[in-house]
Amino acid sequence: MKTFNKFLMVCLAAATLVACDKHDKLDDLVFVGKMAPTVYWAVTSTTVTAGDSVPFTAQYYTTGESPVSHLEAWYDIVEIETKEVSAPLLVTFSYSVTSNIETQRRISSSACRYEHSEAYGENFGVNSMGDTTRFKTTYKFNGKFPTSNTLSTIAFGDGSWDSAQVCKYFGDDFMQKFKDTIELTMRGTLYPAPYNKVAVNNHWKDYQSAWTNMRGLSGKTFATFLDSVKNETESMLAGYDIYDYFFKDSVLPNEVDSMFQTVTFADLISSGSADMINFKRSYKLNSQLKCFDKAGTAGLSLQAVIELN
Amino acid sequence: MKKYLNIALACLAGIAMTACVDHVPSEEALPTQKIDFAYEVIGEKYQLDYYVGSTIQFYPTMEVTTSVEWDFGDGSPVETGKIVEHKYTLAGNYKVTAKGNGGVKTNVIYIADIRPIVSLNLDEATTPEGIVEVSTSYISLNVELPNPDSLAAKYVWTFPAGTTDEGGNEVANFEQFFPENSTTPDKVLGKVKFAKVGSQTVKLQVKLETNRGTGEYRDLDIVNKNVQVALSEPAPTLYFVVKDGTINAIKIPASRKIEGVTIEPYDMGVSSGQHMLNICYDDSLIYLLDCGKQFVYCNDVDGTMGDGRMNVMSVDASSVGLVITNVGGTAFKDPFYGFIEGDYIFFSDRNTGFRKLNKNTRNAVWSSSVAPSYVENNWIGYYGTTSMIYGSFNACFGRIDGVWHWCKKGNGAGCWRFTDADNCGYGRTDWKMTEIPASGQLFEGTPTTAFVYDKNNDKYYFAFTGPNEGFYAFNGSEINTFSPQIGDAGLSAFQAGQKKFADGTGIKPHCATTNAGSGEGGVDEYVGVSQMALDEATGDVYFMYRSSVSSQPSGLVRYNAELDQLEYVVSGIQGYGVAVSPIMSKLFK
Structure with missing residues (x-):
């Protein structure tokens, strides 16, 4: 019996220690805030035209001591910008500039306020005492929040671009840098002589494409700038003569150099049937409905992402 | 000693009990940043x-x-x-x-810079149905320019080709000048009408004086006003997904062409998402299945790389809602291909099976309880006895007269047919694994990406990649010729089913290994023709063609059932899914 009492005492002490609020691990780990209203919402459409309103249906209730005061629609603004430019007529290499960037442009702000109304009440129930007194448990209403016309999509591409737009949205020097990068690759001027000669020779097909496709000049004339030598190895493998071509004396001919100086950005991005340039700047809203009680405590809805066009 | 021990234990118990303070957790100020x-x-x-x-x-x-x-x-x-x-x-x-x-x-x-707001005014006399009809309806354009300092402004309008004023004069460009402190322009822009069906874009460039009296102007952002110009007669509408763009639509009259009228696409303004391989029409709604950015193999160890979703759009794109999202879920469970029957939309994952979802579901998060598996590779008798394996790559599927047609483009390529009675309902290894469904398979070994069945004319249309790449048509009576697989005997009949353009060339759908730039999808997972749509009124079949050869442009292609040949409807664009709305309308509904 004595042993049993000792055992009982130890168990009691242990249980007391563990059960004690002082040792409530949950309370140690979390902050206990005020009871916030609960709010759900469903937007009618996740895509709207900038300047139009976004309709939604909301349901809310509170189990806290403070009654609901009002609701607010909040959203932040994210810009999505895509750029694509390429030079399709290059033969020996491809060059393109692409980017796809999402950036927050405005922090979350209130866009619209909706006053609470008892008239929104529905879902009548019976209280826990089985009382026949009926009381309202949830509220439901249809609302909408506005968007700004300034967030409409800006886009241009084949058939709808011009130099002013490229300067404005890609940068003033973009067109020149685009051409310079291509030209540096073709001329090999990044490398000291004689390595730049190798680059020039490797890119004679690109110059030929510019000569004939971009400038519409004679292919026969271009052929006079080239020299060739039989590739013995490949000829033997192929069973017929294969020649390697290169610029005479491995030097870029002045005529070809002069021709390329007249090639424009528009020439470089044209495939002959279309211009390979696309720009699009659009916006999306990360929106939430907040339900405030009269003590100022807010409950948050799930986030709805609205794409603007 | 025992006595002391007993006393000590009693004291310990007493201290433990009395030291405890029974308190209810108090409300605390939640931690915040020092400043925001x-x-x-x-x-x-x-x-x-x-x-x-x-x-x-x-x-x-x-x-x-x-x-x-x-x-x-x-x-x-x-x-x-x-x-x-x-x-x-x-x-x-x-x-x-x-x-x-x-x-x-x-x-x-x-x-934001000042942005003009352009709105349309419909001419009541010529727009009795409240829509802008081609060649007959007049509109005028209103501009609201937030101009708090009442600076001078110039409006430069650019109209699409064929736009005319009330006098019948073509209007290509029109300029207006608004002096300082004035809302009255030097010239009035009258009513205009359009000569083409589709999205007609009116461009407005506003040049605003930088400061009063300087005479210097700066360009505001160009505003493009999209005017949806309707056909003058009711016709179905074809919807198609433009890669890296938006959902487009185009009217498809039974006559295919209308003398003197150019039919161009409508930009519906709804994003094409990442890879919208399938879109499905049902009851004035278009379901948009986007399998996300990552649609081929990825090492999704944690099962969190899913980024696909299914949205639903009204036919006029006035509303877009979420059906189900798999963002943050397992990547391979994104919605790839879909089929609607009755109250349900069935959607496939990457390579396991397809699921059943009530088509009225909205704002759901993917789970196996919301969208339970309807069939998986190892639930039917093909598994283990034929080339179909656990990871057979899915493609388009659908049910024809009670028989499922399940296309696979790799790891067991072909079109696998079965009925519900052949579907065991769960994976077993001891069940009928030697019993191949009586419906039989088609084209085993041939990567089959899309199909559609024309019940009115009992014709099947298939798109293949691989050695037999192309667009094919087969009569219903001969379809079983190609089962279980294309043997030497059936090959010539099979090849005779290929349909071509007027110049005699067949389509060559892009694939990843051979088409740098236009290729998309890994080995056995070529996107190819990702969907076909049938216009039941004409028997024409539409698909987005991603060409692998420079001699043929990519674009929206139609199999013209009357001429028995392929033809471009829109060329120079790349895309994915297609769907026909059979609603006979001048615009969308």
């Missing part, structure tokens, strides 16, 4: 617009006990105060920093 702030436009107008010149108020969102220094990010002097106001003189993106309360916080703000 918000901002808003002051004034009654343009509060959402944040125009250049607007007065913007910046304020802390918590109690602050020190002064706050504000750096507005535009090079203006730092201001001090708890709540401050500021005006930006140039549009752009700025970083605003608040320093105080022992902390520093930077937030972004976008200041």
Whole structure:
């Protein structure tokens, strides 16, 4: 019996220690805030035209001591910008500039306020005492929040671009840098002589494409700038003569150099049937409905992402 | 000793019990940053617009006990105060920093340039149905220009080809000048009408005087007003997904062409998402299945790389809602291909099976209870006895007269047919694994990406990649010729089913290994023709063609059932899914 009492005492002490609020691990780990209203919402459409309103249906209730005061629609603004430019007529290499960037442009702000109304009440129930007194448990209403016309999509591409737009949205020097990068690759001027000669020779097909496709000049004339030598190895493998071509004396001919100086950005991005340039700047809203009680405590809805066009 | 031990234990128990304070957790102030702030436009107008010149108020969102220094990010002097106001003189993106309360916080703000608001006024006499009809309906254009300083402005309008005024004169460009302090232009832009069906874009470039009397103007952002011009007679509408663009639509009259009328696509303004391989029409709605950016193999160890979703769009794109999302779920469970029957939409994953979902579901998060598996590879008798394996790559599927047709493009390629009776309902290895469904398979070994069945004419249409790549048509009576697989005997009949363009060339759908640039999808997972749509009225079949050869452009291609040949409807675009709305309408509904 004595042993049993000792055992009982130890168990009691242990249980007391563990059960004690002082040792409530949950309370140690979390902050206990005020009871916030609960709010759900469903937007009618996740895509709207900038300047139009976004309709939604909301349901809310509170189990806290403070009654609901009002609701607010909040959203932040994210810009999505895509750029694509390429030079399709290059033969020996491809060059393109692409980017796809999402950036927050405005922090979350209130866009619209909706006053609470008892008239929104529905879902009548019976209280826990089985009382026949009926009381309202949830509220439901249809609302909408506005968007700004300034967030409409800006886009241009084949058939709808011009130099002013490229300067404005890609940068003033973009067109020149685009051409310079291509030209540096073709001329090999990044490398000291004689390595730049190798680059020039490797890119004679690109110059030929510019000569004939971009400038519409004679292919026969271009052929006079080239020299060739039989590739013995490949000829033997192929069973017929294969020649390697290169610029005479491995030097870029002045005529070809002069021709390329007249090639424009528009020439470089044209495939002959279309211009390979696309720009699009659009916006999306990360929106939430907040339900405030009269003590100022807010409950948050799930986030709805609205794409603007 | 025992006595002391007993006393000690009794004391310990007593201390433990009395030391405890029974308290209810109290409400605490939640931890916050030392400083944070918000901002808003002051004034009654343009509060959402944040125009250049607007007065913007910046304020802390918590109690602050020190002064706050504000750096507005535009090079203006730092201001001090708890709540401050500021005006930006140039549009752009700025970083605003608040320093105080022992902390520093930077937030972004976008200041918008003045943006004209262009709206349409329909001419009541010529738009009795409230829509703009080609060649007959007149509209006028209104502009609201937020111009608080009443600066002089020039409007430069650009109209699409074929636009004419009330006098029948072609209007390509039109310029107006508004002097300072005036809302009356030097010339009035009258009513105009359009000569083409589709999205007709009216472009407005506003040039606003930089400062009063300077005579210098700056260009505001160009505004493109999309006018949806309707056909003059009711016709079905074809919807198609443009790669990296938006959902488009185009009218498809039974006559295919109308003398003197150019039919162009409508830009519906709804994003094409990442890989919208399938879209499905049902009851005035278009279901949009987007399998996300990552649609081939990825090492999704944690099962969190899913980024696909299914949205639903009204036929006029006035509303778009979420059906189900798999964002953050397992990547391979994104919705790839779909089929609607009755109250349900069936959608496949990457390579396991397809699921059943009530088509009225909205705002759901993917789970096996919301969308339970309907069939998986190892639930039918093909598994283990034929080339179908656990990871057979899915493609289009659907049910014809009670028989499922399940296309596979790799790891067991072909079209696998079965009925519900062949579906065991769960994976077993001891069940009928030697019993191949009586419906039989088609084209075993041939990557089959899409199909459609024309019940009116009992014709099957298939798209293949691989050695037999192309678009094929087969009569219903001969379809079983190609089962179980294309043997030497059936090959010539099979090849005779290929349909071509007028120049005798067949389609060559792109694939990843051979088409750098236009290729998409890994080995055995070529996108190819990702969907076909049938116009039941004509028997024509439409698909988005991603060409692998430079001699043929990519585009929206139609199999013209009357001419028995392929033809371009729209060329020069790449895309994925297609769907026909059979609603006979001049516009969309």
